[in-house]
Amino acid sequence: MMKQKITDLFKEKFGSVGEMFASAGRINLIGEHTDYNGGYVFPGAIDKGLMAMIRPDGSNTVKAYSMDYDQFAEFGLEEEDKPEQQWACYIFGVCREIIKRGGKIGGFETVFAGDVPLGAGLSSSAALESTFAFALNELFGCGLDKFELARVGQSTEHNYCGVKCGIMDQFASCFGRKDCLIRLNCKTMEYKYFPFNPKGYKLVLIDSCVKHELASSAYNKRRESCENATAAIRRNHPEVECLSDAKRLWLDEVREEIPEEDFLRAEYVIGEVQRVLDVCDALERGDYETVGEMMYQTHFGLSKLYEVSCEELDFLNRLARKCDVTGSRVMGGGFGGCTINLVKEELYDAFIGEAVKKFTEKFGHAPKIYDVVISDGARKL
Ligand code: ADP
Ligand code: MG
Secondary structure: OHHHHHHHHHHHHHOOOOEEEEEEEEEEOOOOOOHHHOOEEOEEEEEEEEEEEEEEOOOOEEEEEEOOOOEEEEEEOOHHHOOOOHHHHHHHHHHHHHHHOOOOOOOEEEEEEEOOOOOOOOOHHHHHHHHHHHHHHHHOOOOOOHHHHHHHHHHHHHHHOOOOOOOHHHHHHHHOEOOEEEEEEOOOOOEEEEEOOOOOEEEEEEEEEEEOOOHHHHHHHHHHHHHHHHHHHHHHOOOOOOHHHOOHHHHHHOHHHOOHHHHHHHHHHHHHHHHHHHHHHHHHOOOHHHHHHHHHHHHHHHHHHOOOOOHHHHHHHHHHHHOOOOEEEEOOOOOEEEEEEEEEHHHHHHHHHHHHHHHHHHHOOOOEEEEEOEOOOOEEO
16 A cells, blocks of 8 residues: 555656665563663564655755655755755765765665654654665665664764664664564663564553653653662672662662662662563563563553653553553653553453543543554565
């Protein structure tokens, strides 16, 4: 469908066809606020993504058509050529970051479209970056490895889009593989694939469609608490570089030395690092009930210890419990956005029906529902 539309429009705009590439948005099953503590995250690419037809044309300008915005942009490849449209800055940034890494790329024509909801926490921006990073690397023979392509996307956000993000989103959309989640150690960058193919269950996101303003100042405060706790632990255990290195017992040793708030924050992080490992063990046994229980524990921690949930998300989480959903938790930084839910197929309709009804009654607007299946990341079609 999307492929055909893109092909047709490419022909219409540019007179022939190019090659087709795609990438994906992502979810993170568990491992929240662990990245900046050197812990694990556990993302996977999803069956919502972005597709682009691209053809190098021997020029030194990019001619790009966004189907979703119904807009055209043309720009050069030098630093001063940054386009005006925000969506085009992502493509421009990817080009610049590849060039900075020694890639020799030239002009090209492209038409692209996607189905990752924008700004919903599924990382439509990473889908866009990794599609173009992967494609341009192939088409122009730049020889960058997948990790470097993820870095290209991350640096694009930092340097051309004003978003100081970590590496998880771009990593997931570059490395994503069907029916697999990827455990990434944010300290060493080691990663490992685990099977995720929950037969008889569905993975569904419920988007509260709220974003509370506290998010960025609270985020900085959480980071500070983690650093305080780490520094206190390090006085007894000098080998502790980041909070994820600390044992639970070591945190207890310093309880009296740090503000209770910092203790609770650290308690959450240390617990969360362990939960990721427990979920990985459970997945190797195909034990999705344990996976789900860990998701609830994470939600509890994010809500009561780390305090980054909000009324809407706690409401959705309680509702999930009531409807016998296997696992449910807030996904992402918090203060709004989605819950991610693992639910038995036979309970799905009742849960979603109830969630939409009750949420709308209470908050005056409907949540959005996104079914997701773990799928391949960046690739040539
Ligand atoms: P998200 O959480 O979805 O990544 P962001 O704000 O980081 O939200 O990125 C969304 C931005 O990425 C959009 O405003 C747009 O500029 C760009 N983008 C993502 N998907 C598309 C698309 N399909 N077409 C055009 N631009 C897109
Ligand atoms: Mg984004």
